[in-house]
Amino acid sequence: MKIRVYVSLKEGVLDPQGKAIGHALNSLGFQGLGEVRVNRVVDLDVPADDSSAAIAKGEAMARALLANEVIEDYSVEVVA
Amino acid sequence: MKIRVYVSLKEGVLDPQGKAIGHALNSLGFQGLGEVRVNRVVDLDVPADDSSAAIAKGEAMARALLANEVIEDYSVEVVA
Amino acid sequence: MTVTIDAKLAQSFGLTGGEYDKLLTIMGRTPSFAELGIFSVMWSEHCSYKSSRVHLKTLPTKAPWVIHGPGENAGVVDIGEGLAAIFKMESHNHPSFIEPYQGAATGVGGILRDVFTMGARPVANLNALRFGDAKHSGTRRVVDGVVRGIGGYGNCVGVPTVGGEVNFHKAYDGNPLVNAMTVGIARKDKIFLSAAAGIGNPVVYVGSKTGRDGIHGATMSSAEFDDKAASKRPTVQVGDPFIEKLLIEACLELMATDAIVAIQDMGAAGLTSSAVEMAGKGGVGIELNLDAVPQREPNMTAYEMMLSESQERMLMVLKPERTEEARRIFEKWELDFAIVGKLTDSGHITVIHNGVTEANIPLAPLADEAPIYNRPMVHAEPPRHISPPADPVGIEHALLTLIGCPDLASRSWIWNQYDGSVGGNTARRPGAADAAIVRVDGTRLGLALTTDCTPRYCQADPKAGGAQAVAEAWRNITATGAKPLAVTDNLNFGNPERPEIMGQFADAIKGMGDACRALDFPVVSGNVSLYNETRSPTGLAQAILPTPAIGALGVIADASKSIGLAMPDNHDLVLVGEIRGELGQSLWLREICHKEEGAPPRIDLVAERHNGDFVRAQIEAGHVAACHDIADGGLMITIAEMVMASGVGCELLAPPHGLPIHAFWYGEDQACYVIATKNAKAMLSAAEKAHVPARKLGHSKGTSLKMADGMSVSASRLREINEAFFPKFMGEGA
Amino acid sequence: MKAGIVVFPGTNRERDMAHALKLITGHAPRMIWHHETSLGDLDLVVLPGGFSFGDYLRSGAMAAHSPIMAEIRRFAEKGGHILGVCNGFQVLTESHLLPGALLRNAGLRFLSQDCHLKVENATTPYTRGWKSGDVFRAPLAHGDGNYTASPETLQRLEGEGRVAFRYSTASGHVSHDDRHANPNGSALSIAGILSENGRVCGLMPHPENLVDPEIGATDGVPLFKGLVEALVA
Ligand SMILES: Nc1ncnc2c1ncn2[C@@H]1O[C@H](COP(=O)(O)OP(=O)(O)O)[C@@H](O)[C@H]1O
């Protein structure tokens, strides 16, 4: 089952990348953008019988490795 | 309007990071995973009247800066 | 806010009952929340040095070449040609355990700011690292993150990382040490200080915006770790090396004008400590208007803004008529620039937010009445010197074991992740010489840079260990041909409220001071990190090994004439100094006999100086082709490292009678060097004339290390074993 | 030779490059801030190493959109000579002045070490200081140096002699899968390439850090000597 683990910086944590990209987009003429945040998604194909098992696996992997819970949050969704 | 731009390596372009993560997950006991790919998402808040305008803006930003079309594909969705 | 401000709240901020009473006397009223915050960070161990100050005062800090000693953002020494070297070391231990990448990265960022805030362009970084047991399951995560973080930050700002040191020991399992050092160069007559002056002058904030980063970091880093550490996690700060790079360039550009009256980086306790220190040193008052502070997050309180440890920010006092010129420079570099206040004659720090005075504290008592403790001490009896135990494995086996063990294995896996060549002035990169050599731009001068400390010696005998750390740093600089000038330190210890820890601290400083005096090697800057302990779930506190890390700087007149450790073919090898076979606390004892016992090697500071001055004179006279001091692992390891560095082998003579063979080869005797020279005879007679002990060890030739008894190990085999540890440990398989 | 060095926010090897150019050509190059919109009269434009815009997003991506790049593109169209080193190479691929892209190093770690480069085509202004097959030493220092391009592009580069430098061992042995020979895992061990007209060159390692005998060696000197010969003649 294909899942997507979405890993994002916790609110309030500085995102230097997002800041720089927002700046660059602005000077390319894309104005009025709010905060820009750059996050990471990990696409995986996990052996699981149903969605909830797949999601549980994704969450376990996020906790074990994919997300750095000190500064990052994660969420998991089934994509196919 | 909040949009999300997904940027992923084109198929056929080697993703060493994904490979390394797959390997690490495997040694943590998560077996039977297929290919693991790590991609980037950029979350932005764009001024737009409707979804299709927002998506068009996201695509323009992807072409202009967010994705390198030599090696990457992109897709845009509205999240809120 | 609806909290009650009382002694109990103060305690949760880290202030004792007595300290809170003192605060009440100074204020004559109950403090506001923001005021309590300001007192608590200014009186924290980190900012006030309350436990360490009485001892630090005993260190020698003066020499004719010292321009500024402790008390400024970094130490400043005269290196000739109208130039000064500015350097300091600082710890980021606790943040590096919580989030190794960001902890180490922001540590590098912080020490860079301490140096460029004084007007210096940073030209070199070093890092002294202590990790837990390599067999401990958590160690790899910390090593990986710390090394990536140091590289990630230093590489991006474009300052070469040229040296450092690494140890592994179980005492650091839950409390690694990350000590970062930066060296910069400035014109001697263009040094910027932090004392504010000029009533009415604008106070200007530059750099990144303020967020809720690391609030209460300064007090957190003074609190022991326990399993509550997890709940303190949101205080992690994220570094932005790109902004730091811009900040360096913008500050140096502004410093080339004469707009700046005073400047200070925002380090621990951010806006609070920078404002308090600048005004306090200048004997003036300061008024801050927080509405003007560039903010990254909405609805920040005065307390949050005053205590935020957002990175990459500086505070300056400018000449009013030059403010617009300064603004233009910072706007060119696309950095925030805001006038956030002015100097006053009130003698107070006054903080205004949304029209409300949130804090109003008299500065003189805040500084003068800061707590100072002469904490109780217990001095442990140092262990006795041991006589060499029997050799269970033989010389060759010990060589192959030691050369591959975590504390002696090649660190190339680490330094290959650090940009060592940016700047184009790195004449000796890590592994090439006992100290890194960085040429000073536009001159032939070379800076010789090193960091040193042997924590297992300090644990056994803090005084001897403190002296040894200084002596080794001095020796490492000497071995390159440079003249050692001055020291910065980073004193990492456990909980000072425990008398035995305080005893270690005082004794280590005593040893350091003795060595600094004997070697004319003053301490010009430094940092103290206490409470490096982990508390197990059963409540038992486990302190780190006492680790007074020494960073040191020397100068050589011509960087291209510095000496490295790569041994050329067809040279005589000469030992300078006397080997007594000191196996107590040696790596041989630990790795071969699995014992950590006995007294560390004797420190003879007179011999240290005498032997070192002789070696330097021989280098200056052009008689030395390679040189390496004896340290961890002893003489055999010194020779093996020289063989590995060049790939040239050697034939060694039989060791002298009267000492067990393994004690001769693996004793960690101090004040000793191995020299490669064209002609041993001349070297030996020069040594005799100078009353320096010396003996011929052998001759370089071939590609194997060969002993008189027939043992032979090829240079390539040595290298293979030496380089295997790190990739294997990190699961990367070479 | 009139050379200019472009400085983006975050560029950090501009001084190294200026030192090398000054040492070898005798003339100090002009420093060009990325906001400038004119190059003036130059024989050579250099995009130096560093972390332009922090290398956030992708290395070189944001610099490729700096104001000065429009002018550099015109300069290229007029047949100007442009050298991009390390981050400069990344900027050139991101702005499509050179084909392909530079991905994360195969080992996923920043690499700072000496490497050896084999000169593949010694008939260009950038390589004429060597003979084809010569091997020289150069420091490298990058996290994203793993060259990649479509099979067709790689084939064209090979066929048209546009591979300028390849990673090799000290003895000149090329082996794509061996990290000692090809440290970052680049396709076909490619370390440096040329544009169609041979006048735009990008390479990852830093010959400019090895031009001064006082700092160790002079392996990088032929690059600059060759440029002087080619461009001042
Ligand atoms: N162990 C030490 N030895 C000598 N000087 C020290 C030591 N620790 C701190 N200092 C000096 O005390 C001053 C304050 O140090 P610190 O608070 O670490 O500086 P900063 O505010 O820049 O972080 C500095 O001048 C520093 O050099």
Ligand SMILES: [Mg+2]
């Ligand atoms: Mg400071």
